[in-house]
Amino acid sequence: MSERKSLALTCLLLMLTPLAAIASPPIIEGERFHPEPGQHAMVVTSHTLASRVGRDILRDGGNAVDAAVAIGFALAVVQPRSGNIGGGGFMVISDEKSDQVTSIDYRETAPAGAFETMFQDDEGNVIEEASRFSANASGVPGTVSGMAMALERYGSMSLDRVMAPAIRLAHDGFAIPQRFADGLNGSRERLEKQEGTRRLFYKADGSNWRAGEVFRQPELAATLTRIAQNGPREFYEGETADHLIETLQAHGGIMTRADLKDYRAIERAPVHGTYRDYDIYAMAPPSSGGVHIVQILNMLENDDLTRMGHGSAASMHLMSEAMRRAYADRSKYLGDPAFFDVPVEALTSKDYARELRAQISLEKATPSEAIGPGNITPYESNETTHYSVADDSGLAVANTYTLNFSYGSGIAVDKAGFLLNNEMDDFSAKPGVPNAFGLIGGEANAVEPGKRMLSSMTPTIVKRDGRNFLITGSPGGSRIITTTLGVISNVIDHGMNIQSAVSAPRFHDQWLPDEIRIEDGFSPDTVRLLESMGHNVTQQSAMGASQSILINDDGFQGGADPRRETSSALGL
Incomplete structure (x- = not known):
């Protein structure tokens, strides 16, 4: 069974089956x-x-x-x-007792x-x-x-x-x-x-x-x-x-x-940003993930995504426009900080985000050919696996x-x-x-001896009032950043529980090629509205596999991604 069909079937079963009746297969x-x-x-x-x-x-x-x-x-x-x-990756660790958030960069290096x-x-x-x-x-x-x-x-x-x-x-x-x-x-x-x-x-x-x-x-x-x-x-x-x-x-x-x-x-110290009332901690370069998660959230912060609604043409259009500008910057400014002076502070600046947001029309898509890496000088001062653990x-x-x-x-x-x-x-x-x-x-x-290659991996921990709140991330190559972004927005902007936030259909825009890639599950009316705004919409296979944890007053909840049949959330 294809991952697309498997996802659709799993989501249908979850909608039709009472939670109490779901047994462990x-x-x-x-x-x-x-x-x-x-x-x-x-x-x-x-x-x-x-x-x-x-x-x-x-x-x-x-x-x-x-x-x-x-x-x-x-x-x-x-x-x-x-x-x-035989590979490599990144780990983000948050310790509430010490109020410390750190990360381990174990990305591969060039010989x-x-x-x-x-x-x-x-x-x-x-x-x-x-x-x-x-x-x-x-x-x-x-x-x-x-x-x-x-x-x-x-x-x-x-x-x-x-x-x-x-x-x-x-x-x-x-x-x-x-x-x-x-x-x-x-x-x-x-x-x-x-x-x-x-x-x-x-x-x-x-x-x-x-x-x-x-x-x-x-x-x-x-x-x-x-x-x-x-x-x-x-x-x-x-x-x-x-x-x-x-x-x-x-x-x-x-x-x-x-x-x-x-x-x-x-x-390494992780990239840190804020979104509404939350602190976002994600992987720093040589991962591009943390920089662009913060950058995109900065562009979205002053818009009411809750009112726009999840999966609406309005919210997808705005998020797509923000995504493509971040990916354009990725093409020029991101690399191994030991070899290239990555302008993290500039890229994650709220002022720079406001400048980029001002370029976005709420009625019409900007052609990718009209977008390039931004001028940030004034502001400078799909196979992977992710898992989450919290104690x-x-x-x-x-x-x-x-x-x-x-x-x-x-x-x-x-x-x-x-x-x-x-x-x-x-x-x-x-x-x-x-x-x-x-x-x-x-x-x-560019390839250089001893250099760490750029990555999109985005292990992320969201905190609120100093407490761990959301632990998330995903595989998916270039779609990792937008998959992780979607889970964060689903929880914070749309109030979803963690399983719904992880299972909800996803979309992705990486500037080039000039298209919004979507999974099954979006309304045909939404697709038509996006196309009328000038977006090229392509429906493709399932994206990512976000294994995520939400911690709130009700305790610890796990969201195992149905896009992988072996995904598993286990609690104590």
Whole structure:
């Protein structure tokens, strides 16, 4: 079943079925658990087994960071298309007790041998396959370093303790959900090209795995055990590092042992903004997510979206116009702050937002060709996975990490049992040429040795009066920012409960191409009104998978996204 049909069916069932009658389906289909008020901790992930791992860590006395790290390693086992130790990502952490909000940047970096034109031919044309499906498509992985840093600084359990569930899942195996089987079968043409990947993900006789069969990963179990016993540097300097470099170099890759040894995660201050009576904390560059979430909300703040109504042509038009201006700025101003002076303060300025808002007509769309990166000088002073965790001590975690494409580069590390990312495609292979998600980049995001490639990942924590209120984020490539924006607006502007905010149909505008992309579920009348305003509207497949938590006077509520059949919200 397509994700579009699956989403429509799930939403219909939710509308027709009383909440009390919704039972947890079998493990193969994931748990649709909607906790009752009074929960004092919550875990929401894209996979039932990972949610159970996080819940059990909390039940055993761990805090939200312990649970988040355990989930990160568990997803590397049960959801290899996007959960990973061969990729990277971002984590935002809020601690009410200390009133501190921080973030861990464990984004991948370009190898030392990388150079600006490495994905161009002799005539300067971009070679798409080189940046996506070759050994040089992989940046230096950051997940193991980032998880270990978060645990060491903000967790309460040992690394071997939080990794134990993932090791068990890899060693003992788990029943394959339908989506797992469909993903491998659908990607077979690409994945079976690499002998190591074919051996890892298909049966010895060459046949496909089927839903319900038990899938074991002994090589991955051994890799995770080495890391648990010897610490994170084992991945970067030990036997796992040997396997990783030998695999890449056998395929002509430029990454070296020195690249792995030199990798470090970075703790950063998140981007902070305000929207109505709420504080927004989201990931700073090299993610563009936090900057543009704040920038778009700033443009919307003085309009009455509540009165306009969710899903109305008026609200969608205004939000679309704000989105496309933010994405235009993204094309010029966003990159790795270690290599480029990213004007965060200017882009998130309320004054700059007012200037951009003044360009927007409420009656007519602005053609994308008439929009470009703004003049900010006066103000300067789709395969990923997201999960959210919150505990009763006031600690909350929003984490988004990825291999980039589903199954990354498609290259599995020989004798180690995991896939490598293809994040090098997130650099601008050539300024002005779109990447796989249609995003335009410039010199700020050009390939350079040791540089972190620009990302759209947007783990976000919203607070009110100093208390954690909303923990959210999503996968979805270029749609991550707008998906996360939509959940925030659904809750704050339209008063939705968290499940409704997550399940509601989504739309997206990224400036180029000049279109509003919508899911199923919007009124044909709304579409006609948008087209009469000058918008190009295209209906496409489901966007994102926002696993979110809302905390209010009724307790902790989890919103598991129905766009992923294995999504699961579990509370204590």
